[in-house]
Amino acid sequence: MMELTILGGPGEHGRSSYLLRRDDQYILLDCGMDIQPEYDGERARLGPIMPGLQAVFLSHAHEDHSSGLQILQHYGYQGEIWTTRATVRQLPVCLKKMEYERYALTEAGSVHAQAEVTSRDELQFRYLEDMAPPGEWISIRPELEICWGRAGHLPGSIWITLNWYGKKIFYTGDYSAESRLLQADRPLHHSRIVSRAHPLPGQIPDLDLAIVDAAYGVDTDRQGNKLAQLGRYMKETLLHSGTVLLPVPVYGRGQELMLWAYEQFPKVPILVEQELLDALKLFASDEQWLQPDGVGRIERLLQSTRLHSMTDDSSREALIQAHSSALIFTDDGMMQSSKAQQHYMRVAARQDNRVIFTGDLAQGSFGRTLMMDMEHRGCQILHVRYKVHQGLPDVRQMLLDLKSPRTLLVHAPVPRTDGLALRLEQEGFQQVHSLLAEEQLVFG
Incomplete structure (x- = not known):
């Protein structure tokens, strides 16, 4: 079995962070955390698990997904932060208000090289596009494979699928297929890929859990x-x-x-x-x-x-x-x-x-x-909302493309998420969850 702890994202349009646990090992999907001095919840939670934190994945640079980098820094995290070059270039812009200049960021070489960390103030970024193009599965640890694709939200923004100890988890990050400027790779269950003549999409197997951007709730506008x-x-x-x-x-x-x-x-x-x-x-x-x-x-x-x-x-x-x-x-x-x-x-x-x-x-x-x-x-x-997230038709199509996996809807206030979950259930989708920060979900 595997456990997901929600650090932020569901029930709010703000901080996004999800902690996966298997026994005493952990993976962090985004780290948009409350870092105000008077609030030490994330620090108290992440400190004890830091020795077991196997990898961190950063979907994009926006502050509500990346502000917790300094918490990782505080605890001297020495593992990899998997993301893209564009995302790392954007961090000084997106985290400007957080005095990003205090960060000492190092770029490690080959993914298989030993990490050389000389200071607790250093963070190591690994670049997914250096490892494989969108839609290809790669192994980054003996027990961990990943597949990624462009998410259409920012240059460098990605969705991620993990195969961790045989459990498959899909995370959209912030996803939009309707940008007039950015490209998005459509994540598809492998049974729905009919031709390699088309651009290679994500080849997604049966999922144990999908964490899906549903920021616009039941909004149907294109x-x-x-x-x-x-x-x-x-x-x-x-x-x-x-x-x-x-x-x-x-x-x-x-x-x-x-x-x-x-x-x-x-x-x-x-x-x-x-x-x-x-x-x-x-x-x-x-x-x-x-x-x-x-x-x-x-x-x-x-x-x-x-x-x-x-x-x-x-x-x-x-x-x-x-x-x-x-x-x-x-x-x-x-x-x-x-x-x-x-x-x-x-x-x-x-x-x-x-x-x-x-x-x-x-x-x-x-x-x-x-x-x-x-x-x-x-x-x-x-x-007038400009779409940079997903509404009802987008979420519906994504769940159909992924063959209706167990789904956690995220990135929207509770009434908006509850309304979307109810609508999807009325349409026949099963195991669609509307949860809150601090809650946990056991799956697999």
């Missing part, structure tokens, strides 16, 4: 519908000579939306915080994760005379004064920073302007407060 709605709102605003402010995370959907907006509105000035442009250049450096035309599209945007970089308060003021109608991208998806809030103050006074949020807004965030303010006066506040 990406095209979301973008059509977003495009209508933006077009209406621009026709009235207004400005649209789009708060986005520093690395992720913001780069996709900048590119989409540039192509949709060919005469409109686009004002972008330099941090977002720096991250866009990182996208372009990871061609193997992009759609075939991705690099060319990014280069055309970066070379455009309509693209204007905002680097400080004076450049922001000058550009906004020079362009009374524009698209503005600021690098804070929930508008918690003073910079993002200053952007809001600039556009708020005019009713023809709009602020459009495109992701989840945490309770208590500035963005959530704006959305909930029924007495708000001034510019319009709207919300």
Whole structure:
């Protein structure tokens, strides 16, 4: 038997981390953990198991999946962290607020070489793309085989299948098959692979457990519908000579939306915080994760005379004064920073302007407060989700592709997850779990 302990992920749209145990051996899938000084739950839990921790897998660089790296560091973890080169390159961007510069990161050589760790502050990363292409099974320990694929969430983001002591576990990380810029490899049960003439997908056997991104619950909208709605709102605003402010995370959907907006509105000035442009250049450096035309599209945007970089308060003021109608991208998806809030103050006074949020807004965030303010006066506040996770049709198709394994739905608040689990059960899917952090699941 094998045991899964949920450190974070189900029942919340935030930290994601899953601890697998067989006897006194452990594997960690992502390490997005609460690391506030006053909270020592993860430290207390991980400290005793550190000698038995066999491997760590990091699906991508976003803080809610990687913030616990410093806990591994704290305990002097000397094993491998399996991920991709693109993910490691992104960590300084995604963990900037956590003083990532304090990390001493070392890259070990061959996977079969002995680890040489001289300091408890060093973490060792192993790169899956150096071992095998997407969809191929490889052995990284005598008792552990893995298969990985591109997850379509970020450059370098992956899904993972493990075969550990004969138990097969699939983990999506954050998965989206609908990106207009990133490629995603479709995980398929081996019985559903009919031709090698097609790009090689993941060859997944019968699973003991699937941990599946279900962040959007029963939402059935496709990406095209979301973008059509977003495009209508933006077009209406621009026709009235207004400005649209789009708060986005520093690395992720913001780069996709900048590119989409540039192509949709060919005469409109686009004002972008330099941090977002720096991250866009990182996208372009990871061609193997992009759609075939991705690099060319990014280069055309970066070379455009309509693209204007905002680097400080004076450049922001000058550009906004020079362009009374524009698209503005600021690098804070929930508008918690003073910079993002200053952007809001600039556009708020005019009713023809709009602020459009495109992701989840945490309770208590500035963005959530704006959305909930029924007495708000001034510019319009709207919300149109850009898909970077899975909703009902995506989860349904994934479970069918994997031949309906026992499934844990993750990455969404409890009501959203419960609703999706009920819907899937009504459609005939069995053993679909909606659980909470701290709970355990025994399987196999």
